Amino acid sequence: MEERQFICINCPMGCRLTVTLEDGEVTSVSGNTCKRGEVYGRQEATAPRRVLTCLMRAANREKPFSVKTSTPVPKELLFRCADQVYRTRPNAPIAMGDVVIHDLCGTGADVLATQDLA
Amino acid sequence: MKEVDILIIGGGSAGMAAAAAAYEQGSRSILILERSDRLGGILCQCIHNGFGLHRYKEELTGPEYARRNVDVILERQIPYMLHTFVLDITPDKVVTAMNPQEGLFQIQAKAIVLAMGCRERSRGALMIPGTRPAGVITAGAAQRYLNLEGYLPGKKVVILGSGDIGLIMARQFVMEGIEVKEVVELMPFSSGLTRNISQCLNDFNIPLSFSSTVIEIKGRSRVSSVVVAKVGPDRKPIPGTEREIECDTLLISAGLIPENELSKAAGVQMSPSTKGAVVDDNLQTSVPGIFACGNVLHVHDLVDNVSAESEDVGRSAARYVAGQLPDSDFSNCIPVREGSGVGGLVPQFISHANAEGTFKLMFRPRSIYRNAAACVYADGTCVARKKAMVLTPGEMCEILLDHAAVQGAETVTVKIEEN
Numbered sequence: 243m244e245e246r247q248f249i250c251i252n253c254p255m256g257c258r259l260t261v262t263l264e265d266g267e268v269t270s271v272s273g274n275t276c277k278r279g280e281v282y283g284r285q286e287a288t289a290p291r292r293v294l295t296c297l298m299r300a301a302n303r304e305k306p307f308s309v310k311t312s313t314p315v316p317k318e319l320l321f322r323c324a325d326q327v328y329r330t331r332p333n334a335p336i337a338m339g340d341v342v343i344h345d346l347c348g349t350g351a352d353v354l355a356t357q358d359l360a
Numbered sequence: 361m362k363e364v365d366i367l368i369i370g371g372g373s374a375g376m377a378a379a380a381a382a383y384e385q386g387s388r389s390i391l392i393l394e395r396s397d398r399l400g401g402i403l404c405q406c407i408h409n410g411f412g413l414h415r416y417k418e419e420l421t422g423p424e425y426a427r428r429n430v431d432v433i434l435e436r437q438i439p440y441m442l443h444t445f446v447l448d449i450t451p452d453k454v455v456t457a458m459n460p461q462e463g464l465f466q467i468q469a470k471a472i473v474l475a476m477g478c479r480e481r482s483r484g485a486l487m488i489p490g491t492r493p494a495g496v497i498t499a500g501a502a503q504r505y506l507n508l509e510g511y512l513p514g515k516k517v518v519i520l521g522s523g524d525i526g527l528i529m530a531r532q533f534v535m536e537g538i539e540v541k542e543v544v545e546l547m548p549f550s551s552g553l554t555r556n557i558s559q560c561l562n563d564f565n566i567p568l569s570f571s572s573t574v575i576e577i578k579g580r581s582r583v584s585s586v587v588v589a590k591v592g593p594d595r596k597p598i599p600g601t602e603r604e605i606e607c608d609t610l611l612i613s614a615g616l617i618p619e620n621e622l623s624k625a626a627g628v629q630m631s632p633s634t635k636g637a638v639v640d641d642n643l644q645t646s647v648p649g650i651f652a653c654g655n656v657l658h659v660h661d662l663v664d665n666v667s668a669e670s671e672d673v674g675r676s677a678a679r680y681v682a683g684q685l686p687d688s689d690f691s692n693c694i695p696v697r698e699g700s701g702v703g704g705l706v707p708q709f710i711s712h713a714n715a716e717g718t719f720k721l722m723f724r725p726r727s728i729y730r731n732a733a734a735c736v737y738a739d740g741t742c743v744a745r746k747k748a749m750v751l752t753p754g755e756m757c758e759i760l761l762d763h764a765a766v767q768g769a770e771t772v773t774v775k776i777e778e779n
Contacts, residue, residue, distance in 0.1 A: 249558035253413055256554030275749075292559070295408045295421055296535050297507060306510040308407035310421055317563070324535045338427060356407065357423040 243269075248286050250279045261287040290317040296324055298342060300359055301331035307359040309342060311351040323347045334359045362467045365389035365681045366674075367455055369446050369622065370475035372401015373663050374654025374670040376429040378473045379438050381674030387681060391467070392433070392440035393457055399433060399440060400426035401477060402500070403663065405507045408528055414664040425663060449626040451647050471677040474623055474637065474645075474652040475670065478616040478659060480525075483577075486614055488520075490577030493584070499525040499613035503532075512536060514609030518586050519543045520574050522550035522557070524661070524754075526613025531560035541605055543568045544588050546595060549728055551615070551754050553661065573597065574610065583608050618656045626650060629690075633704055634658040640688050640709040641719040641763075642676040643669070648687030651677050658706050658722065661756050669720075686713055694766060699737075699775025701726050704756075710772060714763050721759045723774055725751040732778045734759055738769035751776060 244263045249256050259273045261283045271283035285291060291314035297306040315323050323346050332342045336359040343353035366382050368375045371394030379390050398404060403411065406422030413419055416428065433440065444459040453469045480498040495514055497505075502513040503525065515538055519526045522545040530540045543561060548570050550557055561568050569588070575597050576587040590601035618636040620628075629638040629646035636657040637645040644651050653673040654666045679685040693709035704724040721736065729751040736744040736759055743765040751757060759774070766772050 249554050249562075251555040251559045253555075256558070292563075293409055293419075294535075296532070297407065297510070299510070304510065305508070308421060308423055308507060310407075310409060320535075338424065356421040357404075357427075 246287055248283060250274060250282050252276075252278045252282055259283040259286075263287055291315060292317050292320060294320060294323055294327070294346075294353075295356070296327055298327055298353070298355075299331055300334040300336060303334045303359060305359075307336060308356045309353050310356050311346060311349075312341075312354055313351045315346065315349040315351050319347055319349060323349065327353060361454070362465065363469075364391045364467055365470045366391070366473065366677050367453075367467060367469035367471070368392045368473040368475055369449075369455070370394065370401065370477060370654070370656070371396070371399040371440055371442075372475065372477055372654065373403060373426065373429060373666045374477070374656070375401070375473065375475035376433055377667040377670035378475060378651075378653055378674035378677065379440075380429070380432045380436065381671035382678040383436050383438055383674075385675045385678035387678040389681075390438050392438065393444045393446055393455075394440060394442050395445045397442055399430045399442075405500075405504050406528075407507050408532070411663050414662065415667055429667070446622055449622050449650075451627040453626075453647075453649055469649075470681045471649045471651065472626075473670075473673055473677055474620075474628075474650065474656050475654050476619040476622065476656045478655040479619050481612070481614040481617060483610075483612055486520075486612070488574055488577055490587075491579055493577070493579035493582050495579065495583035495609045496577060497609065497611060499523070499529045499611050502529055502611055506532065506536070512538060513611070514583075514607075515539065516541060516607045517609040517611050518574070518588075518605050518607045519611045519613055521545060521613035521615070522552050522568060523613040523615060524552040524556050525616075526611060527552045527556040527560040529611060529613070530566055531564065534564045534566070540564070540566050541607055542566070542588075544572045544574060545570050546573045546591060546614075547571070549752070549754075553754055554752075575602065577610060578604075579608075583610055586610050616655065616659045618659065620656060623650075623652070623656070628652075631708060633698060634706060636706075638690070638709070639707045640690065640693055640711040641707045641714065642685060642688075642711065643673045643707065644676065644680070644685075644688040644711075646688060646690060649680055651680075658704055658756075661754070665756070665758075694769055694772055696721065696772045696774065698723070699773045701729065701732075701751075701776030702734075702774045703753075705774060710763075710766055712767075716763055718760050718762055721761055721774055723757055724753050724755075725757065725776060726753065728752045729776055729778055732776050735775055735777050736761060736766075737773045737775070738766045739771060
């Protein structure tokens with residue numbers, strides 16, 4: 243039996259979660275004050291994921307623009323994902339919501355622009 | 361002189377929400393003055409997510425949240441001026457401003473909404489000894505250089521202060537390939553959200569030292585190292601605990617200060633507790649017809665709350681201009697006092713203008729309390745009690761009160777009681 247502690251990152255409450263696992267399977271989550279916390283606890287203990295928010299550069303502009311992944315990506319792939327974002331240079335103009343990378347590092351997540359770049 | 365009914369100083373989250381609400385309330389004479397090249401305020405440079413969970417039930421990045429508010433301003437065609445810097449406000453509500461197109465000009469307003477936001481505590485304010493090399497920068501300034509201009513502030517960073525902005529920048533720096541050596545926090549606890557400690561520091565094994573501070577900055581033309589020492593309960597450095605950390609950048613994330621130079625010029629009474637204006641339950645200041653909302657009134661944790669608060673102010677300003685809300689009169693109000701454990705209390709007065717309905721009391725706990733309750737007393741009687749598992753300075757508390765519950769009281773006191 244394994245017990246792990248996390249701080250839920252879903253909202254500013256920051257509930258302290260205790261997740262118990264048996265042979266890698268989650269048997270219980272406690273300390274959460276809402277359902278999202280329970281879901282987060284299970285996910286974090288088995289396959290932690292994070293939304294990546296970072297900057298990207300357009301090939302034809304000096305200033306960067308901000309992007310995010312459409313869904314969380316596996317935490318262990320975060321740096322590899324950031325690297326692919328860094329190496330991809332789409333062309334401006336770009337509109338908020340545009341998909342600038344499909345299927346980032348094979349995670350199934352897209353990278354979306356979160357601002358306009360004229 | 362130009363005239364306008366409602367003049368809003370600042371086109372960020374607070375100013376835009378106030379403008380939209382004033383419009384909904386029926387005002388058609390509104391003007392937003394914004395010093396930057398775009399509306400949106402500080403959220404334009406906050407490219408991380410976590411905004412809008414309460415207001416839009418979605419997790420948005422800063423620019424996306426700002427965009428929703430800008431779209432409302434554009435749809436309603438609410439007038440605004442960019443690159444416009446306000447120099448002065450008089451108690452008669454004459455605003456002096458300037459911009460490249462018009463030069464210097466003045467506007468007579470019937471109501472003014474102060475929505476100027478905050479500035480950051482600087483190295484000078486902290487009086488950190490040492491040389492004055494390049495590489496000493498506040499977290500928000502680094503965020504602007506990086507996210508709006510595309511410049512890395514340095515390669516090896518030490519962060520002073522565990523406030524949210526420093527934590528967010530720590531994470532972004534790591535993703536950009538900058539080495540974040542340590543976060544140094546003066547207090548024995550963090551002022552930032554717990555989830556930020558988790559997802560910005562713990563996720564990347566960045567050490568966080570409590571009860572410590574930077575006592576010297578070294579370097580000639582560029583920062584070469586900082587000296588860190590432990591501090592005692594009096595927050596003074598303990599001799600013999602000094603250690604030197606090699607770095608090229610000291611990032612200062614040591615608190616936000618409401619930007620109130622204009623408020624003081626207008627003769628607005630200020631609160632030493634919030635560093636913002638003293639206000640009544642309509643968020644009207646001591647100068648009749650001048651209202652305040654957002655970070656300029658008190659520093660918020662969630663922009664969702666800034667928007668809600670600012671909408672209330674927009675409505676109040678519109679009602680004031682329409683003659684439906686009387687001039688503020690603190691001598692004829694119930695004072696609200698900070699009791700034990702309570703700091704940064706807003707509002708500081710409850711007017712008799714509203715006999716019905718509810719209003720919000722907001723404050724920050726002075727330290728960490730577990731299994732405690734925030735209690736509101738009207739004279740000797742407890743009229744509201746809000747229990748919480750954890751009350752911490754990093755998270756603003758709100759209590760909703762009925763006007764009816766406090767009418768007739770001499771004083772209202774808010775305090776924290778532990779079980």
